[in-house]
Amino acid sequence: MTDRARALTLQQVDFAYPGEAPILQDASLSLAQGDFHCLVGRSGCGKTTLLKIAAGLLRPTAGCVRIGDTILDGPSRQIGFVFQTPSLLDWRSVLDNVLLPISLHRSVTATDRARAMDLLALVGIDAHAQRYPCQMSGGQQSRVSLARALVTEPPFLLMDEPFAAVDAITREDLQNDLLRLTRAQGTTVLFVTHDIAEAVYLASHVSVMQSGRITRSLAIDVPERASGDSRYHPQAIRQCEEIKAALAPALGTVTP
Numbered sequence: 001m002t003d004r005a006r007a008l009t010l011q012q013v014d015f016a017y018p019g020e021a022p023i024l025q026d027a028s029l030s031l032a033q034g035d036f037h038c039l040v041g042r043s044g045c046g047k048t049t050l051l052k053i054a055a056g057l058l059r060p061t062a063g064c065v066r067i068g069d070t071i072l073d074g075p076s077r078q079i080g081f082v083f084q085t086p087s088l089l090d091w092r093s094v095l096d097n098v099l100l101p102i103s104l105h106r107s108v109t110a111t112d113r114a115r116a117m118d119l120l121a122l123v124g125i126d127a128h129a130q131r132y133p134c135q136m137s138g139g140q141q142s143r144v145s146l147a148r149a150l151v152t153e154p155p156f157l158l159m160d161e162p163f164a165a166v167d168a169i170t171r172e173d174l175q176n177d178l179l180r181l182t183r184a185q186g187t188t189v190l191f192v193t194h195d196i197a198e199a200v201y202l203a204s205h206v207s208v209m210q211s212g213r214i215t216r217s218l219a220i221d222v223p224e225r226a227s228g229d230s231r232y233h234p235q236a237i238r239q240c241e242e243i244k245a246a247l248a249p250a251l252g253t254v255t256p
């Protein structure tokens with residue numbers, strides 16, 4: 001697949017739930033191949049709705065979503081989705097949960113199993129492959145969910161606050177796992193979060209959403225991205241403040 005074919009674009013998207021006022025208005029986003037794009041915004045501004053449109057789970061009332069030059073007209077196997085809660089199947093083992101996206105379409109092969117085990121090893125839980133989700137902690141379940149989303153190596157990964165329910169230290173580990181895996185696979189990621197610091201740590205680009213519109217997009221350019229301490233780099237803190245100001249212009253802190 002060419003770089004251009006691996007671009008994801010939302011073009012002037014409007015959306016309203018049936019019988020409701022518009023939720024999204026003229027929302028545009030452009031992700032180049034390999035971008036890690038975070039979407040931040042206050043609760044209820046329309047982030048999850050935008051993500052579902054980008055996944056083809058909801059249809060825009062105006063505008064469109066494109067993968068490369070092709071308009072998306074429904075869910076696509078090119079797009080992996082990670083929800084806010086891990087949503088694992090309790091009656092399947094960890095390994096079988098990771099293999100689920102494959103087993104829904106065809107028979108699982110030994111190569112698939114080896115690949116799933118590799119992913120579980122990369123997120124540090126391969127020793128628990130035969131356990132069931134109820135025997136795993138919340139952070140471990142998030143790791144299973146991440147491995148499941150990546151087992152088919154989708155070129156696009158859409159994530160809706162996937163680490164919101166885990167403690168801060170586990171969240172940092174999960175963020176590092178996510179960066180390592182998506183960089184290794186060259187995945188293009190759209191990641192929704194309330195957490196500005198998380199967005200600045202993970203993202204190559206951050207977009208700010210307010211009342212159904214994208215009101216600001218900025219490139220993140222924090223040095224030493226690969227090392228853990230880049231979270232606390234002065235440039236990271238400056239960019240967090242910039243995003244916070246963009247989210248709250250009415251407070252008059254900094255007007256971009």
Ligand SMILES: Nc1ncnc2c1ncn2[C@@H]1O[C@H](COP(=O)(O)OP(=O)(O)OP(=O)(O)O)[C@@H](O)[C@H]1O
Pocket residue numbers: 017020023041042043044045046047048049050
């Ligand atoms: N199925 C639905 N039918 C009608 N309205 C809905 C539906 N789903 C969401 N909404 C409304 O759409 C608006 C945007 O919701 P959405 O979940 O996209 O926001 P969000 O920014 O992701 O919020 P949060 O950060 O709290 O998860 C909210 O006012 C919500 O009540």
